[in-house]
Amino acid sequence: MKALMSVGAVVGVIASLVLLGMIFGVIPASTVHLVEGYMPMQMLFELSIFVAGFTGLSYMLNSMGMTISRFWQGIGFVAFILFYLKSRIYPPIPFSVRAMYGTVTMVAVFMWMSSNEEDWKKFRQPILNVMDGLTPLHKGLRTFFLIAIPLGLWGFAYQSFVPQGAGADVDEPIELRTVHPAPPASTKVHGKTFVLQTSQNPYRANPEGKYDQEYSNKLIVEQSMGRLMQENANPWDPKAEGYLKNVREGGEIFFQNCHFCHGDNLNGRGLHAFAFNPIPANFTDPGTIAQLQETFIFWRVSKGGLGLPREGFPWASVMPPWEQHLTTDEIWKVVLFEYWHTGYYPRTWD
Amino acid sequence: MGRQNGKKIWSIMALCAMIGFLLLPVATSLNALASGGGEAPPAPAVKAEGEKKDEAKVEKGRDVYYKTEGIVSGAPAPKTVDGPRDYPRYNFESRVLLWFANQQHLYYGSFVLAVPIFCMIIEFMGVVTKDKAMAKKYDQLAYDFIKISLTAYSLTAILGGILIFTFLTLYPAFFGYLSSIFRPVMHIYALMFVAESGTLYIYYYGWDKMKEGFLKWIHLSMSVILNVIGTLLMMLANSWIGFMMSPAGVDEQGRFLGNIWHVIHTALWNPLNVHRILGNMAFGGGVVAAYAAYRFLSAKTDEERAHYDWMGYIAMALAVAFLIPLPFAGYWLMREVYAYRQQMGITLMGGLLAWLFIIQATMIGILFLSTNYYLWQALGRMRGAEKYQRYIKYLVFVLVCGFLIFITPHTMVMTPAELKAMGGQQHPVLGNYGVMSAKNGGINVIITTTVLSFIWYMRGNKEPMVPWKNFGNIFMGAFFGFAYVNIIWLAVYGYYIPANVRVGLSVPQVATTLSCLFFMTALNGFMLKGAKQMGPIEWGKISVRSQYAIIMLATAFTWMMGLMGYIRSSVRLFWHVNEIMRDNSPWAYTHTVGFAANMISFNVLFFWISILFVFWLGTLGAKKVPVNVKAHVPGRVPEPAHGH
Amino acid sequence: MEMMIIKAITNPIFWFALLAFGVVLLFVGKKMNILNNTAYAAMVSVVIVVAYFHIVDHYLMEMQGLDYWYLFRK
Amino acid sequence: MKELLVAALSMGWGVLAVLAGLLVYNFTKGNKDGAFKIFIGMLATLMIFMAITNYRDNFFAESRLLPVSLVLITATTFMMALYFSNVSALLKIGGFMFLVAAALSGYGNWLPQVEGGFPPPDVKLVFDAMSSQQLADEGEKIIFGGIGQSSVQGAIGKGQCPLCHGFQKGFLSERAPNLFGLPERAEKERLTDPNYHKGEPQKRAYVDKESCPGCGTATTVQEYIAESHSCPNCYVAPGFGVKGTNDKESPMPKIHKPPISLSLPELAAVDTWLYVREGREAPSYEDIIKSYEKFVPEADRPKQQDDKAAGPTQLLADGTEPVDQIFAKGQCVVCHTIPGIPGATGTQGPKLEEGTNAPNRIHDPAYKGTAKNTQEYIMESVVLPSTYVVKGFPDNLMPKIFGQKLSAGALKKIVDYLSQVKAGAPPPKIS
Structure with missing residues (x-):
């Protein structure tokens, strides 16, 4: 038991040191980096390590006669979790979610502290001491809280109601934009009606230049959430035919029209990108075109920000309706290029 | 000996009376059906077919759900217009008033329906337990349960009356249509309510007189009958909301086609029944547990504390036992909703009402957390x-x-x-x-x-x-x-x-x-x-916090019931009767999540304040008079259909 | 070799055999009175439990017409 | 704050006055303890009235002040619980419940607020006031389930026409004539066909001589279309009759009768589409209606129904009907002979004695499907007809839409029934 706990303690100390070191820049922040794709489990795993570590630590301290009181254990744990969520997870978690996590953590600590009668007594003893004002120190603290708490509440209420002054950082209202709203059943481009569920990109062609879905299906190498397509030959090869030729033509159109906003790498960080809020869609993100059908992209490209349906409100998109500038064939080719370049395979109607 | 026999005969007669009560509505319903439906068959499963000769004379319609043909025997669903004729109103949102009346009736209704089921279970446990002391304890517990529900019962009836009047005064056109279709069902419902009241009072007042041996079994079978009536009552009420969500038995214009069974047995009726029975049980357990928690917290002596600790534990265990299958029943209901109209399912889970499901997820978490917390606290005794x-x-x-x-x-x-x-x-x-x-x-x-x-x-x-x-x-x-x-x-x-x-x-x-x-x-x-x-369970030694966990659980149940009811009802969007009768009142839109949450909180608090008041009255009565005497006969109130 | 292992573990028979093996071990242990030996008990439990959960996973997916071993067969 | 106080006082002054009276009474009686309790009670009453007024004022507004009411009430109950010991449990429980409800309410208000908009206005289709283009669009919806669906393979609307008819040039249409170019063909070929016996219905060799007694025959293109819709058996295009009747009987149902039951205005829309999509000028709405009135007697005319249920997802059969109706609704009977099913005498597809046939087919070396038993084979053949094509019958004749158009229950009934049909044995019972 003791050996187990010692190991726990060592782990706890090391983990805490590494965490603190990484956050304050003593050791490189990537010492223990979050592994792409495994982060959710990693986060839970790390938290488990910390819990195990703290248990060991508190056991060791206890056996050395340096007990941390239940009260401070609880407070410390809540503080740790808040700190962990705020500093460890990158990109930063939105406040709303942190608030939820924080509340649940507090409830959890309460459940832990009050799980048996003794612990609960120990936990509230310091609070009761202050309330009873037994010693001069406690009395002082009590007086301090009596003044500080209402003052703090007043300040909080004032802060949340007073309009932020000029020059101050005015909070923009929260908006819930549906980024990929449900598309219409069909869309009419250049006088031709495309039924989104059945239309196909006519440029998924085999080397002979004939439409061939099978050919592009064969290129899929990864069937899971983000389907990936096989690397294949260079479309800029002047001899490239069929599918690759169409990709090249799509690429030319992309770099003449789209890359100013969507960027050279299709990552939504083009020349003009940061003039917009939100910035243009990042096609390399597995949450964008990789999740959508090819016809959805076709619809969005041809109709632009103006063509968004009601769920897309507020229509925070300045994408022009490209049907006014490109032919349907050109739009299909651009779509083809976008998928080729990012390596994703469009979602199919399954 | 003769006296004993007399008791026996008397009790069997009471039982027969109850069965009579149960069968009376069915018997009368045959008449009602015959006069109401024209050619409606008495056996509901038989389809409305035949009558080939009259084909030329009568107009035929096609059932919107069953796709069978039937003879049109009702008026089409009225097309309402906003105005004092179809939507008379006070200077307040009519829908909210109705929401309030409905919700309160439902809370009390499900409580009174659930408690007799518990009584039945606990009384049975008492009868089969070999340990005499334990058996007595169970019996007393069941008696306590039914005592709680008795006052609530009359309140249910009063609230039902209020609900009907609210309907009549605020939504006359809609209610007129519904009652024209459900005319026979509403009569049966009213009669069943009378039967339920009668059975309940015989059951309650017969408790002391039928304590031993054979008579006890008679008493126990009374509770079975009581529950059968109660469940049927609820299923009839469910048929109305089932009809509103997934109408059947009418043609596309909402004209009744003569087959009342189709109208009752809609696509969502059975999933709703199962879901509601389980939900009521969990809810009823929660309320009884809260009552026990209240008595525990206000107890003066150790014996009292021990008794109510134990009662809270039993009620809590029953509630949790019914809580666990509840998600599966919900899953079934959801699947049927998807099968009935995919659009409806999407509105629920992915569309307009999706945020409510976030709240629901939180609620489920709260329920399980408090259950666990209670169990951990219970380790302390x-x-x-x-x-x-x-x-x-x-x-x-x-x-x-x-x-x-x-x-x-x-x-x-x-x-x-x-x-x-x-x-x-x-x-x-x-x-x-x-x-x-x-x-x-x-x-x-x-x-x-x-x-x-x-x-x-x-x-x-x-x-x-x-x-x-x-x-x-x-x-x-x-x-x-x-x-x-x-x-x-x-x-x-x-x-x-x-x-x-x-x-x-x-x-x-x-x-x-x-x-x-x-x-x-x-x-x-x-x-x-x-x-x-290692030692006995020291009833009454449980911490005060655990009782608050019970109260938390009960409140959360109540809140969740309100929330899910709201979700179920609002998924119809702007239809009174889905795809048959449009809501043309100014309140045909769907409220925001926040408004719904406020409204639910208000309903929950109103319910709890009133029921705490009832509990408090109960303790007052117990102090002054040893036997609880509260006999106002309800039952005349909810007879909705007479006016129509 | 690798293929062989994958073939074996994706076959429910293998897990049934393992479960049966575990049960046999259980009875053997009971006969030889070593069931309360911690190490032995742990081994038997793990064998039975692992086999049981694999069977549950396999058949419940199969019942829905799905393939539990999708990732491994690929 | 001040307004709130004033509003609370104006609402609760009565109660407060009574309490004040009691206070004075107790005070004069020297009941200090009681007086103190009443004082606390007054404070609590004031707080509750403030909470109520705040709640009332902010109920409909999206105000962050709303939780204040709940906090006020919670605080009040706990405060009272301290002093009124005989009901302290009640007050504490109440306060706790308030807290829980307030927290949940706050959570609900903190989440993003979306209000469901007002419903779209109730549009009643008024066919007679439409332009011919609008009418044609409605027609396309009835036939194919949506505008722009006419070139989509498998699209089908409540009219169910594409089950048998082809509508585009070159589309497969072996069960019924391809309707492309119909207006022209009707005039040049059909009405002049000697078998049509224009004007002399009694000479016709078909099952029905006339659509109704005294209806006569069609004389114009539009009347020909109307007659074909309402009386398919009045004239059968060569090669499309029910097999074995020598083209005397048509497999097509009367369009104004169940199961399809199109109303006359709907039929007008369908017909208009037939003209408009070929760039021809359609007859006026009134003319089309008149042409139908000639062939459909008053009593047979279905009422116009709201076509909200129509759409590409509408099922042909949902599985609640008896199996013979499923076969009829799926129009299986047109092409297949199914022992035991009345009217199922088609010969364009194989005879469905699957209890006998299926096991042989599965063991056919040419069989490439995945079915392992009779049931699976039937299911596969219905849903994916091209997996195995029986020798002597063309591929792609059977529509590939039944997987979507029949419910699981209906498919199961079909499979159950067909798997029991054995050659030489009496047909199974219809369930």
């Missing part, structure tokens, strides 16, 4: 449970990790600045918690942990003595350990396989949880045969 109490913190950790994943929303609320900092709507870490795969894992971890807590509770004061106890413990540990591994593995695995395979993973996950529930409780039972008692 046992000798020898200390060995488990030390490990509770790890259970808390596991439980909370599951809960956090379960409530992580798919679409996070954030300011544009945060959106920018995150670089997209999806968070690379938390975004993965937002999908179904992770959430299934989360909830299954929570339920498995609850099972584990329960098993700890069962063994709290016992030490297994079977020869294979060491193996048993290790096996149990391994089983739980690998159950967790399996659940988490399946949750993670879901990310690596295509969507069509992923959806199937929830089934083995649930099966894992259920395996834990059934096998491990059974194994635990075997291991505890002839176990060494």
